[in-house]
Amino acid sequence: MSSRRYVLLGVADDGVFSRLKAEIEGLPNVEVIRGLSIGDFDGVSLAVFPTGVRYSGVPVSEVPTIVKKHLEGDKTVDQRFDGSVLPSTILPSRQKRIVLERVGVIDPESIDEYIESGGYEALKKALNEMSPADVIEEVKASGLRGRGGAGFPTGLKWEFTAKSEGKMRFVIANADESEPGTFKDRVIEEGDPHRLIEGVLIAGYAVGASQGYIFVRGEHSLAIERLKKAIADAKERSFIGENILDTGFSFDIRLVPSAGGYICGEETALIEALEGKRGQPRPKPPYPPQKGLWNQPTLVNNVETLANVPSIIMKGANWYRSFGTESSPGTKVYSVLGNTVHTGLFEAPMGITLRELVFDYGGGLKDGEFRAALVGGAAGGFIADLDTKLDFEGVKEKGGMLGSGAVLVLSDKADAIGVLLSIARFFKRESCGKCVPCRVGTQIITDIMTRVYNGNCTRKDLDVMLDIAYNMKLTSFCPLGQSVHLPVKTALEIFRADFESRCGD
Numbered sequence: 445m446s447s448r449r450y451v452l453l454g455v456a457d458d459g460v461f462s463r464l465k466a467e468i469e470g471l472p473n474v475e476v477i478r479g480l481s482i483g484d485f486d487g488v489s490l491a492v493f494p495t496g497v498r499y500s501g502v503p504v505s506e507v508p509t510i511v512k513k514h515l516e517g518d519k520t521v522d523q524r525f526d527g528s529v530l531p532s533t534i535l536p537s538r539q540k541r542i543v544l545e546r547v548g549v550i551d552p553e554s555i556d557e558y559i560e561s562g563g564y565e566a567l568k569k570a571l572n573e574m575s576p577a578d579v580i581e582e583v584k585a586s587g588l589r590g591r592g593g594a595g596f597p598t599g600l601k602w603e604f605t606a607k608s609e610g611k612m613r614f615v616i617a618n619a620d621e622s623e624p625g626t627f628k629d630r631v632i633e634e635g636d637p638h639r640l641i642e643g644v645l646i647a648g649y650a651v652g653a654s655q656g657y658i659f660v661r662g663e664h665s666l667a668i669e670r671l672k673k674a675i676a677d678a679k680e681r682s683f684i685g686e687n688i689l690d691t692g693f694s695f696d697i698r699l700v701p702s703a704g705g706y707i708c709g710e711e712t713a714l715i716e717a718l719e720g721k722r723g724q725p726r727p728k729p730p731y732p733p734q735k736g737l738w739n740q741p742t743l744v745n746n747v748e749t750l751a752n753v754p755s756i757i758m759k760g761a762n763w764y765r766s767f768g769t770e771s772s773p774g775t776k777v778y779s780v781l782g783n784t785v786h787t788g789l790f791e792a793p794m795g796i797t798l799r800e801l802v803f804d805y806g807g808g809l810k811d812g813e814f815r816a817a818l819v820g821g822a823a824g825g826f827i828a829d830l831d832t833k834l835d836f837e838g839v840k841e842k843g844g845m846l847g848s849g850a851v852l853v854l855s856d857k858a859d860a861i862g863v864l865l866s867i868a869r870f871f872k873r874e875s876c877g878k879c880v881p882c883r884v885g886t887q888i889i890t891d892i893m894t895r896v897y898n899g900n901c902t903r904k905d906l907d908v909m910l911d912i913a914y915n916m917k918l919t920s921f922c923p924l925g926q927s928v929h930l931p932v933k934t935a936l937e938i939f940r941a942d943f944e945s946r947c948g949d
């Protein structure tokens with residue numbers, strides 16, 4: 445019997461996991477690992493390697509049958525076999541995987557599997573064959589833009605950091621990911637933690653830093669567990685520490701769980717929190733590349749941004765530019781949720797249309813007709829035009845923003861008013877209280893939306909709400925308060941009749 449591996453995908457179901465472990469106990473050359481949900485999986489899925497046959501919606505009761513049949517010669521258990529085979533044709537087949545290439549395929553807790561699949565080669569190449577300036581040039585040439593929301597050119601940010609004077613420089617991987625509907629960074633951390641670490645190391649080398657931090661959302665316990673192990677394993681293999689791989693480059697990485705709060709993902713609030721203070725934003729300028737952690741030059745990059753870097757260094761800027769669009773090269777990991785048949789993560793070239801994402805990747809609408817999508821998370825905008833190109837410029841042209849790439853799809857049966865109410869509540873809860881427009885504005889908007897939801901409002905309330913949101917955009921201290929305007933404005937543009945139908949004159 446050849447060596448066989450069962451990879452649990454989808455929801456981390458302890459029942460299926462422990463049953464699998466029990467079923468294979470004592471069998472030679474068989475193992476079970478926890479992989480991850482990477483899109484298009486409903487319920488618990490199971491992939492069996494080396495064939496890669498995938499079962500969907502596996503209940504605990506069917507685990508013994510699947511194990512037995514597969515051990516008897518790769519026979520599929522038809523009622524659960526969904527017709528797809530991993531990893532070469534991970535559904536939908538149009539996905540282009542760069543940052544997710546190993547997610548669900550290798551054991552994320554094994555540094556050996558990462559190395560065997562080409563991991564840490566980019567670090568070796570950067571340290572041995574490239575100067576820090578070469579690395580920055582390559583990243584600049586790739587056109588990579590920050591995946592944390594703002595889309596700032598990554599290479600340029602690295603250059604600013606490298607050129608800033610300071611006693612020491614820092615790199616921070618922003619893994620705080622608290623945008624509602626966004627779960628791409630967590631999947632990278634849980635599914636391929638060494639890729640993030642390799643990206644941080646290359647960034648550290650490029651900007652001349654000696655200390656890195658991964659600031660991770662505290663609730664992401666599996667990510668924390670795996671990152672901790674990955675950092676320890678990388679230290680043992682001399683990828684982190686003094687004189688890395690005998691190249692003279694020394695760099696340490698510390699994992700810091702966030703105390704919680706959406707605002708702690710904002711880069712300057714994050715830095716305050718790292719310094720042990722209350723997480724509230726600082727005035728900008730100075731920007732972190734000039735004065736960041738302990739007032740030293742600091743590079744803050746999103747997890748997905750950094751996870752792109754090893755591939756860019758290995759395969760080159762031109763290769764990277766062969767995906768995506770001229771101004772937004774590469775791929776984007778979209779978190780798709782809401783009323784589509786398939787929900788989850790889809791990595792696709794930048795610039796696919798909303799129509800492609802909803803119908804080709806998401807499998808179309810589960811129930812009803814397409815009405816609109818909230819693109820860019822809670823701080824994003826509702827977009828009704830299915831021909832919108834999903835890249836930084838395309839979404840902006842339609843009055844929205846790509847943000848973190850979360851796409852909440854709403855059918856004509858969805859409750860758009862309920863969605864906007866929960867967005868309002870989210871901002872009210874997460875407002876850090878530092879500035880009045882945001883602290884008070886989010887409260888008023890939530891009060892109005894509660895009345896709209898309960899059918900206890902006037903049409904004038906809608907105009908007041910829009911006016912307050914607009915003033916928050918103009919006067920709030922940081923983008924948290926400033927961004928409330930976009931979902932409110934676009935919701936009223938698209939769903940005004942629904943809102944008005946609940947209001948009196």
Ligand SMILES: Cc1cc2nc3c(=O)[nH]c(=O)nc-3n(C[C@H](O)[C@H](O)[C@H](O)COP(=O)(O)O)c2cc1C
Pocket residue numbers: 589590591592593594595596598618619620621622623706707708709710711712744745746747749750922923924
């Ligand atoms: C309220 C708020 C929350 C944010 N949360 C995150 C986050 O969780 N992760 C992230 O990478 N960026 C977040 N950002 C953006 C960061 O401030 C920063 O722009 C980003 O980490 C820079 O990385 P990038 O250039 O790689 O995108 C947030 C911004 C705001 C205003």
